[in-house]
Structure formats: structure tokens, C-alpha cells
Amino acid sequence: MKYLFVLNDPPYGTERSYNGIRHARELLKNQEAGNEVHVFLIGDAAACAKSGQKVPQGYYNVESMLQMLVRHGAQIAVCGTCIDARGIADTDLVTGGVRGSMAMLAEWTGWADKVIVY
Numbered sequence: 198m199k200y201l202f203v204l205n206d207p208p209y210g211t212e213r214s215y216n217g218i219r220h221a222r223e224l225l226k227n228q229e230a231g232n233e234v235h236v237f238l239i240g241d242a243a244a245c246a247k248s249g250q251k252v253p254q255g256y257y258n259v260e261s262m263l264q265m266l267v268r269h270g271a272q273i274a275v276c277g278t279c280i281d282a283r284g285i286a287d288t289d290l291v292t293g294g295v296r297g298s299m300a301m302l303a304e305w306t307g308w309a310d311k312v313i314v315y
Contacts, residue, residue, distance in 0.1 A: 199233045200224055201309035203302070204242035208250070208259035214242050217315030218262045225269040234271040235305050236263070237297060243279035246294040260291050267293030274301055 202221050206213035217236075224232045238245050250260040263273055274297030275290060287296050306312055 198224075198230070199308060199310045200235070201305050201312045202234065202236045203312065203314045204236065204238050204245065205240045205315065207241040208245040208247075209252070213315045214238075214245050215257060215259060215262070217313070218245075218259065218266065220313065220315075221266055221271060222262070222269070225266065225271060234266065235309065236266065236271055236273045237276070237302050237305060238273070238294075239276040239279055239302070241279075243275050243283055243285060246273065246275045246280070246290045247285055248289055248291050263291050264293060267291075274305075276302075 200221070202217050204214045204217045208214055221234045221236055225234055245259045246263060248260060250258055252258050267273060273291070273294040275294055277296045277298055280296065
């Protein structure tokens with residue numbers, strides 16, 4: 198199955214994006230299922246893709262979690278308008294993250310068998 202996750206919330210303060218990433222990770226764990234995952238970060242979730250996140254010891258790190266998804270074959274895109282509005286440069290994105298657009302989100306929506314929004 199092909200899954201598109203659309204995340205809207207910031208990386209910290211709520212757990213919606215965190216839980217969306219965890220959900221995506223579980224779908225990628227079962228290699229026999231052949232699942233494919235794309236994650237599109239929009240709105241405040243654009244900050245999830247900022248590299249160099251420093252969190253208290255023992256606290257989850259969304260940057261590391263996204264990079265783990267990439268290592269397992271997920272594609273990560275971040276709304277270009279949203280990162281511009283937040284002062285995040287393309288070069289500040291997590292390894293494997295790319296600048297996205299509404300056109301890309303529309304394309305990915307058509308690609309997906311299921312769209313999951315957090």
C-alpha cells in the first residue's frame with residue numbers, strides 16, 4: 198500500500214506530528230507488506246524538518262525520527278511557503294527532506310492509496 202501522511206502540528210507542544218511519524222514508522226517496519234510512505238509537512242509542522250534540533254535528554258527528537266523514516270525509504274517534503282514564512286532555509290532541512298509545494302502535495306495525494314492527516 199502507498200500511504201501519504203500530511204502533518205500539520207509543530208514538532209513539540211502537541212504530540213500529533215510525533216504520533217504521525219510513529220504511525221508512518223510502523224507501516225515501514227513490515228518490509229514484507231511492501232508499504233511505501235510519503236510525509237508532507239505543512240503549516241507549523243514545517244518546523245519538524247528543521248535540522249539541528251536540541252531537546253532535553255530523554256525527550257523524543259522529531260528530526261531523528263524523520264531521518265529514520267528516510268533511511269527506511271520514506272520521502273519527506275516540506276511546504277515551501279511554510280518554511281519561508283518561518284525563516285527556514287532549504288539548507289536547514291533535515292537530511293532527506295526537500296522543499297515541496299501544493300502541486301507536489303496534489304501529486305502525492307493522487308499517488309497514495311490512503312491519505313492520513315495528523
